[in-house]
Amino acid sequence: MKSYKDYTQLILKINGQIRKVIVSPNDTLLHVLREKLGLTGAKPGCENGDCGACTVLMDGKPVKSCIILAVEAEGHEITTIEGLKDTPIQRAFVEESAFQCGYCTPGFIMNCHAMLNTIPDADYDTIKEWLSSNICRCTGYEEIKKAVKKAQKIAGGL
Amino acid sequence: MGSIGISAVRKEAKDKVAGRLKYLNDYNSPDLLYGALKTSTFAHGRIKSIDISEALKMPGVRAVLTGKDLPYRFGIYLGDKPPLAIEKVRYYGEPVAAVVADSQREADEAVEAIKVEYEALEVINSPTEALADSAVLIHENMDEYPHIDAIRPEPGSNIANRTKIRKGNIKEGFEKSHVIVEETFSFPPSDHVAMETRAAVAEILGDGRIVIHSTTQAPFVVKNLMGAYFGVDPGKVTVIAHAIGGGYGGKAGMQLEGLVYLLSKAVGGKKVKLVNTREQDMITSPGHIGLEAKARIGASKEGELMAAELLFMFDSGAYADYAVNISRAAAIGCTGPYRVPNVWCDSLCVYTNHPFATAYRGFGHIELAFVIERTMDILADKLNMDSMELRMKNAICKGDTTPTQSLLDSNTGDLKACIKRTAEMIGWQEGSRVVTEDGKIRAKGFGCLWKAPAMPTNTDAGAIITFNEDGSINVHCGVVEIGQGIKTGFAQIAAEKFGIDVEQVHVIMDVNTSISPHDWATAASRGLMMGGRAILSACEDAISQIKHTASQVLRCPEEDLHVWGGRVFIKEEEHIGLLVKDVALGYVYPDGNAIGGQVIGRGKYISRRLTGIDPDTGKGNPALEWTLGAQAVELELDPTDCSYRIIKAACTMDVGKLINPAMARGQIAGGMAMALSFARQEGFEFNDRGHVINRDLRSYKTLRIGDAPEYLVDYVETPQGDGPYGARGLGEQGVIGIPGALANALSRALGVPFNHLPLTPESLWKKRRDNR
Amino acid sequence: MISFDFEYYRPDSIKEATDVYAQLHEEGKSPLYFSGGTEVITMARKGALKFDALIDLKNIEEMNVYRKDEDGIYFGANMTLNEAAEMKDFPLIREVVRTIGDHTIRNRITLGGNICGRLPYREALLPFLLYDAQVYIAGINGIKALSINEAFNKRLVLSKGEFVIGFKVKESFMDTKYLNIRKVKTSEIDYPLFHIASIKDEEGIKIAVSGLCAYPFRSYELDKHINCNSEPDEIINNVYQFIPGTIKEDNIASAEYRKALFELNLEKILEKWGEA
Numbered sequence A: 001m002k003s004y005k006d007y008t009q010l011i012l013k014i015n016g017q018i019r020k021v022i023v024s025p026n027d028t029l030l031h032v033l034r035e036k037l038g039l040t041g042a043k044p045g046c047e048n049g050d051c052g053a054c055t056v057l058m059d060g061k062p063v064k065s066c067i068i069l070a071v072e073a074e075g076h077e078i079t080t081i082e083g084l085k086d087t088p089i090q091r092a093f094v095e096e097s098a099f100q101c102g103y104c105t106p107g108f109i110m111n112c113h114a115m116l117n118t119i120p121d122a123d124y125d126t127i128k129e130w131l132s133s134n135i136c137r138c139t140g141y142e143e144i145k146k147a148v149k150k151a152q153k154i155a156g157g158l
Numbered sequence B: 001m002g003s004i005g006i007s008a009v010r011k012e013a014k015d016k017v018a019g020r021l022k023y024l025n026d027y028n029s030p031d032l033l034y035g036a037l038k039t040s041t042f043a044h045g046r047i048k049s050i051d052i053s054e055a056l057k058m059p060g061v062r063a064v065l066t067g068k069d070l071p072y073r074f075g076i077y078l079g080d081k082p083p084l085a086i087e088k089v090r091y092y093g094e095p096v097a098a099v100v101a102d103s104q105r106e107a108d109e110a111v112e113a114i115k116v117e118y119e120a121l122e123v124i125n126s127p128t129e130a131l132a133d134s135a136v137l138i139h140e141n142m143d144e145y146p147h148i149d150a151i152r153p154e155p156g157s158n159i160a161n162r163t164k165i166r167k168g169n170i171k172e173g174f175e176k177s178h179v180i181v182e183e184t185f186s187f188p189p190s191d192h193v194a195m196e197t198r199a200a201v202a203e204i205l206g207d208g209r210i211v212i213h214s215t216t217q218a219p220f221v222v223k224n225l226m227g228a229y230f231g232v233d234p235g236k237v238t239v240i241a242h243a244i245g246g247g248y249g250g251k252a253g254m255q256l257e258g259l260v261y262l263l264s265k266a267v268g269g270k271k272v273k274l275v276n277t278r279e280q281d282m283i284t285s286p287g288h289i290g291l292e293a294k295a296r297i298g299a300s301k302e303g304e305l306m307a308a309e310l311l312f313m314f315d316s317g318a319y320a321d322y323a324v325n326i327s328r329a330a331a332i333g334c335t336g337p338y339r340v341p342n343v344w345c346d347s348l349c350v351y352t353n354h355p356f357a358t359a360y361r362g363f364g365h366i367e368l369a370f371v372i373e374r375t376m377d378i379l380a381d382k383l384n385m386d387s388m389e390l391r392m393k394n395a396i397c398k399g400d401t402t403p404t405q406s407l408l409d410s411n412t413g414d415l416k417a418c419i420k421r422t423a424e425m426i427g428w429q430e431g432s433r434v435v436t437e438d439g440k441i442r443a444k445g446f447g448c449l450w451k452a453p454a455m456p457t458n459t460d461a462g463a464i465i466t467f468n469e470d471g472s473i474n475v476h477c478g479v480v481e482i483g484q485g486i487k488t489g490f491a492q493i494a495a496e497k498f499g500i501d502v503e504q505v506h507v508i509m510d511v512n513t514s515i516s517p518h519d520w521a522t523a524a525s526r527g528l529m530m531g532g533r534a535i536l537s538a539c540e541d542a543i544s545q546i547k548h549t550a551s552q553v554l555r556c557p558e559e560d561l562h563v564w565g566g567r568v569f570i571k572e573e574e575h576i577g578l579l580v581k582d583v584a585l586g587y588v589y590p591d592g593n594a595i596g597g598q599v600i601g602r603g604k605y606i607s608r609r610l611t612g613i614d615p616d617t618g619k620g621n622p623a624l625e626w627t628l629g630a631q632a633v634e635l636e637l638d639p640t641d642c643s644y645r646i647i648k649a650a651c652t653m654d655v656g657k658l659i660n661p662a663m664a665r666g667q668i669a670g671g672m673a674m675a676l677s678f679a680r681q682e683g684f685e686f687n688d689r690g691h692v693i694n695r696d697l698r699s700y701k702t703l704r705i706g707d708a709p710e711y712l713v714d715y716v717e718t719p720q721g722d723g724p725y726g727a728r729g730l731g732e733q734g735v736i737g738i739p740g741a742l743a744n745a746l747s748r749a750l751g752v753p754f755n756h757l758p759l760t761p762e763s764l765w766k767k768r769r770d771n772r
Numbered sequence C: 001m002i003s004f005d006f007e008y009y010r011p012d013s014i015k016e017a018t019d020v021y022a023q024l025h026e027e028g029k030s031p032l033y034f035s036g037g038t039e040v041i042t043m044a045r046k047g048a049l050k051f052d053a054l055i056d057l058k059n060i061e062e063m064n065v066y067r068k069d070e071d072g073i074y075f076g077a078n079m080t081l082n083e084a085a086e087m088k089d090f091p092l093i094r095e096v097v098r099t100i101g102d103h104t105i106r107n108r109i110t111l112g113g114n115i116c117g118r119l120p121y122r123e124a125l126l127p128f129l130l131y132d133a134q135v136y137i138a139g140i141n142g143i144k145a146l147s148i149n150e151a152f153n154k155r156l157v158l159s160k161g162e163f164v165i166g167f168k169v170k171e172s173f174m175d176t177k178y179l180n181i182r183k184v185k186t187s188e189i190d191y192p193l194f195h196i197a198s199i200k201d202e203e204g205i206k207i208a209v210s211g212l213c214a215y216p217f218r219s220y221e222l223d224k225h226i227n228c229n230s231e232p233d234e235i236i237n238n239v240y241q242f243i244p245g246t247i248k249e250d251n252i253a254s255a256e257y258r259k260a261l262f263e264l265n266l267e268k269i270l271e272k273w274g275e276a
């Protein structure tokens, strides 16, 4: 049985790298990524599970890192926005101007990326189901929908 | 070439999609100390005691402060707000004590250990309650508060400002009217919900210099206020603004900066960071103003507006902040974009025990437009006229006067063309109310918009242009990038002027008040217009310097030279010329002699011929430029439970000249989304003790992707003669007409007038039932 | 940020979990079981929940599986709502859990955590109540299986140190017809005004409701009333006698609007079953 009682070393697998970090059991994954590992792409927007700005992937699935304890991430593959390089969805976000202030963008991109990996031909209902997890206050979501379509085309080699 | 009118990709786009653009809270360093706030659990209460003894003993705690340690009064127009409550608290969530500790966790833990006892005072839950004769005073000592002249507080009452408009003869206007409608309207205070919460970092250096990093839209205002509040020498204050995660007005003025400076001072000037939690950002920091209003409007048989009598009672919450100026702006634009010869308006900024209000996208205009646009529809019904026709008939145009009696000049946009286009886009002629086969009701509603910046008469902007070895340009301007794409817009303006590719223009994202040229604030949608003008003038200045140096080398008069496409050349003999890159850092002759030195383009712009307004009549010329437009909404409603879906939102705006179509569309569609969210489902809910119940994003619901309608956006381009390439502001305007349009569509759908926001299905259901 | 300290244990077996619970309890500490963590972490951050230790159940294999047994289909309590939604055997379960929270959060919320949570909604419970599922409960004395309708009284009644390891549903329900209606205030990503799940089998119409009262419920009296062959409006007029609690009044909806919509939708359900 694993246990953590106080500040202890934790080994995390993040963006394909092994990262050792000292954590306390009450540290959230978001906190550890940002404050201890310098991975500030995931953003705090509510720390309550509501906004999706903190979205990262855990074993390929989108999760809200503000309501996961860092100790829970042990043994799982974590992917953050820093782990994505020029993916179709990132290119599509640029081409479609799918952001303004950009604060919600890493969360949206992580969620879109996971969705397109899981369901490459996601239709509008699927897009709506997945992306309803994230809030963007600047755009009217129009360009984000277009970016998903564009990424599907890019990935499809069009 | 052509850099204007193209959708240039944002300068910071790649960093944003890589998660590499740094916002303030992304910066961390081991020397930081952390602040945390203890906030009030009473909406109105006398502070009986604050016990900080336990907190002081806790590990990592470096300082604990309460109101009595900080004898200051903040307030951009009216100095009414202590940094931490003194003697009494005036709203639920008001900061009463602050802790500085080595880590955020230790600071938070210490806050928990602070014990405060209150004695409840009567809670004022609305402007109407606040204006009652028997109402308790929220600020007993209002007469002692300093304020600017344009603001007129009324000590001995709960009125923080009253702005009056008296145009024509209101009595006569109503006498001449055949039809008069009278209605009341309201909506509660709400929040901006910028995805990035407010944050600030302050430190005081050894020589007394103060460095503040802040999520601010207005770094120069902060610098100025630091001087005003603390008597520090403004030259010793540096305010740095990084990229901002959404502002919408909520990050203008002074936010956390003053308090975090005091926290730093309390720990010997060490660097202290203060970051709002979402809950604090919603209720402790200021939000969107609430309103109660009465409108009485008269028209001739033919539907010509004759008179408007308007009473706005803004719910400022516990402090005045920007609200006093919002109430003033609403008075200045009180009639909406319609020609009304006789106007009487009293616009009041009223204290209540609600969270206080600050600037919000639309600044007084989204609020007044809701009142006016609803009244227009009610009037149209009474006149038995098509509501779009009524708007068309009364649309304000060149040669008309505004409520402040200032004449609209040839720069005035073409509202009628906007109405026409929006009506086409939304299919107005096909019917504004249809019952579908499955019993649903499809309805449409119209709402027009107008807005002028509400700003000081001497509002200015500045720009500096420097060059790199390859001839590329660096543009430096004090406007903050808050997502509106302003830096890219500026690059486009400079690129156009030099005839080079936008890629050849570099922008500096951060604004630093010690380095950047002065700029009033990133607010009032004046960034593009004023900053753009400053950039153009900096370009011209740089061009004349380039010509000056080149004329010596080319041995020709400066006037004969032209700068374009990376070259400076003789106009009639294009092949005779030099590369800009060989001139911009000083020209070097083959023998090594150098002349000219580097080119530094300086540009500036200051608003022209603006005045204040007369305190008794409102007469004056306070508006720089009016942006006009027409909006419409189409929805589908289920009459059984009054739930509804917004299908389309349309907007035609006269933008003068389109600089970047993709970004303009983004701003306008985004504005419409925000306004739909506001009008349909936002607003603080209070219990009878004045507590905000919905203070997190679980219970305060903003629009999500599945709620988004189809957006129809088009433009009219009547050039703004004094705008850069004819452009005028469009950043806020997309919100303005939408609440009215939505309420009009719903009123039409159910045949019941809906004059109160938010328009939740339950509120529609209740109103319909009560109306039966 | 959670501003208090606690210990964290991740047992690998049921026994380890109950043992560590007992031991912590003995030491005078207050332990709490933990699965998806979505409720525990948010409540802890807000200071609405305190504990000295978390016992994370996610490493207990028995709780992570979905399998077909002879006597029914077993859902491990640690299955996330999205995992449960992917199992297509019971379309009603799929439909119900897909309305809870949002898609991303459903990658964390577990069946066990949702059903044993503190919030009034606990919507994942509804199909299990209708299917009269078996619930497997582990405690210091081993594992017991109970009918969920017996084990549930406003909440799943657990003694100190007990936790749920899974649920079992009879395969015969796989093809049972169902109706499912969930009403929200405005945003779909919100708690429900109410959520009515309903099935019809040889015993008649059965309904289970969340959001209407302070706790989800299924009541046999209500089922009996609905199946009594009266006219729909008569059924609806008398329905409140058979609803076990008072109708909620909160910032999602007033009691009167809730009631009105509930009646409207109950009528729809009765009508639809009538047609079927």
Ligand SMILES: Cc1cc2nc3c(=O)[nH]c(=O)nc-3n(C[C@H](O)[C@H](O)[C@H](O)COP(=O)(O)OP(=O)(O)OC[C@H]3O[C@@H](n4cnc5c(N)ncnc54)[C@H](O)[C@@H]3O)c2cc1C
Residues within 6 Å of the ligand: A048, A049, A050, C032, C033, C034, C035, C036, C037, C038, C039, C040, C041, C042, C057, C077, C099, C100, C101, C102, C105, C108, C109, C110, C111, C112, C113, C114, C115, C116, C117, C118, C119, C121, C122, C123, C124, C162, C163, C164, C165, C190, C191, C192
């Ligand atoms: C954004 C968001 C939206 C939401 N929307 C909805 C909604 O629409 N409808 C709805 O019903 N809920 C909703 N929820 C809340 C949700 O109910 C809870 O957060 C969730 O159900 C808890 O599940 P969990 O697996 O995360 O449990 P945890 O947080 O791990 O635990 C919750 C409680 O259950 C106990 N527990 C956990 N597992 C077991 C077990 N196996 N046996 C016994 N006890 C156990 C824990 O001790 C704790 O008391 C939402 C939550 C979020 C974050």
Ligand code: FES
Residues within 6 Å of the ligand: A043, A044, A045, A046, A047, A048, A049, A050, A051, A052, A053, A054, A055, A064, A065, A066, A067
């Ligand atoms: S910060 Fe995690 S969901 Fe908002």
Ligand code: FES
Residues within 6 Å of the ligand: A098, A099, A100, A101, A102, A103, A104, A105, A135, A136, A137, A138, A139, B195, B245, B246, B483
């Ligand atoms: S781009 Fe600003 S919140 Fe989405």
